[in-house]
């Protein structure tokens with residue numbers, strides 16, 4: 001297929017996924033899953049978050065996980081960080097990338113981070129200064145396409161915030177649809193404008209499939225020129241401080257779709273599916289992912305004998 005740019009698949013199940021699970025996933029299971037994911041060709045894994053263990057008890061073992069994983073060369077190991085304290089913890093573990101996060105809407109920023117957006121921006125500035133080139137700096141903007149408390153979020157407001165991120169030295173920006181409110185037209189327009197204004201920034205699209213628009217939004221972002229996509233194995237995920245939140249776009253379903261369309265991701269789909277098959281045992285429940293159940297589109301079934309006989313009979317009569 002002509003005109004097929006290389007795409008970068010960034011796995012968030014062990015952070016976005018496990019943070020909202022009803023049960024704490026034991027450290028050894030997290031480490032084993034990250035090690036399996038590291039061998040699938042994913043370009044980035046968001047390993048954990050260095051948040052308050054009171055806010056996110058499921059990721060209270062962040063240091064242990066970072067220290068115990070086998071880091072595969074070529075894979076970027078990123079972590080989510082809400083404040084300077086989290087940044088210090090992350091740097092002490094030698095992370096490759098620090099992903100700071102805030103919301104485009106004031107109310108979700110307060111619910112999630114107990115801060116005003118201005119305070120989050122001030123934290124971001126201190127963090128960039130503190131990191132001083134020791135890790136790649138990415139800023140994630142939650143509720144960038146809509147807020148569960150406030151509704152619509154104006155595209156101009158999102159672009160103003162990106163401007164601030166770029167001015168303070170962020171190298172990457174993730175546009176996050178926290179509760180699946182984005183639609184493909186909105187995604188294409190906002191992503192195209194962001195890429196037009198800041199072509200040197202690595203933009204990531206981060207979608208949740210809460211309203212079934214996840215993969216459609218991936219395609220819309222792709223059409224706009226986005227090349228980095230977050231996704232979560234099995235379709236796990238969600239923000240515990242966003243009512244109605246549910247899973248991210250499912251990694252194996254997204255990779256399957258992109259491969260079927262002829263895109264290169266560097267990901268080994270069979271290995272990813274093997275990892276996805278281990279998830280129900282790890283989390284103790286069924287997972288939303290579809291391809292792991294249906295098999296890839298190349299799967300074929302034996303024709304029932306009656307249909308075969310009927311077909312053969314037709315051929316005989318020709």
Ligand code: COA
Nearest residue numbers: 049050051052053055056082083085086112113114239240
């Ligand atoms: N790592 C570990 N502990 C931290 C911390 C960090 N990065 N930041 C704060 N804490 C601790 C403080 O030491 C304090 O502990 P104590 O009660 O034992 O003294 C406690 O957390 C509260 O600290 P405070 O500064 O008052 O924070 P807060 O209660 O206003 O909460 C955040 C602010 C940002 C720390 C908290 O809201 C948070 O971690 N949110 C994460 C949200 C998230 O990850 N959402 C999902 C991703 S979308």
Ligand code: ZN
Nearest residue numbers: 016176178238
């Ligand atoms: Zn998310």
